[in-house]
Amino acid sequence: MPGEQRNAPRTRREVLAAAARALIEQGPNVSLDAVAKEAGVSKGGLLHHFRSKQALIVGLIEEWFDHYDATVESLLEPEDTPGRWTRAHIRATFVPDDLWSHPSVVTALLGVPELQQRLDVAATRWRQQTDSDGLHPQRADLISRALDGVTLADLLWRGQETAEEREHTRDLLLKLTEQAGPLV
Numbered sequence: 639m640p641g642e643q644r645n646a647p648r649t650r651r652e653v654l655a656a657a658a659r660a661l662i663e664q665g666p667n668v669s670l671d672a673v674a675k676e677a678g679v680s681k682g683g684l685l686h687h688f689r690s691k692q693a694l695i696v697g698l699i700e701e702w703f704d705h706y707d708a709t710v711e712s713l714l715e716p717e718d719t720p721g722r723w724t725r726a727h728i729r730a731t732f733v734p735d736d737l738w739s740h741p742s743v744v745t746a747l748l749g750v751p752e753l754q755q756r757l758d759v760a761a762t763r764w765r766q767q768t769d770s771d772g773l774h775p776q777r778a779d780l781i782s783r784a785l786d787g788v789t790l791a792d793l794l795w796r797g798q799e800t801a802e803e804r805e806h807t808r809d810l811l812l813k814l815t816e817q818a819g820p821l822v
Contacts, residue, residue: 650687653677654701657694658743666746670694695750698743703760709733710767720772721815724781727768728815731785732808744793774820781811 656677660668670691674684688694713726747753768778788807791799814821 646687649677649679649683650697651701653679653684653687653694654697657698661698661743661746662740665742666749668746692750692752695746696752696756699747699750699753699756703756706730706760707763710764720818723767723771724773724778724815725812727764727785728781728808728811731788732804741793741796773815773818776821777814777818780821781814784811 653673657668657673660673660676664672670684671681673694674681677684684694688697709730710723710726713729715722715725765782768782769775771778773781784807
């Protein structure tokens with residue numbers, strides 16, 4: 639629109655959304671020019687928000703972690719009951735997210751050294767939430783490892799599981815949170 643001023647946070651989000659679409663369409667070797675075109679900004683405008691392709695990918699990683707954390711918080715039960723954080727993480731893990739299970743996006747993410755550092759920080763935060771959740775450590779550990787397996791399966795065997803199978807796995811994990819004691 640004529641006279642409409644750019645909003646930096648909105649433009650940044652639009653660039654990240656465009657980068658995700660471009661990664662899916664063109665693969666991990668997508669150019670910054672293609673991302674800028676997809677976002678409807680100049681390459682200079684893109685570089686104003688992200689100084690390099692690696693910075694753009696790091697931005698996508700941060701955006702995903704922020705989105706996941708917000709999803710977990712939105713799924714928290716209002717009452718303070720044992721397992722509420724764990725149940726929120728289980729439910730969030732099973733929310734469909736085609737972007738982050740797309741092979742082109744995963745390939746691009748794996749090429750960024752900061753991914754492991756950012757993942758370690760996020761995983762530590764998530765683990766603290768579930769470890770202090772009132773469930774026995776055996777229960778919390780088994781569920782956390784199962785969720786890691788679900789995430790990996792989404793990446794490696796995308797679309798191989800039916801919706802019913804996914805719901806069944808989710809429901810089994812949720813069932814494990816109904817008791818707080820040790821498993822064995």
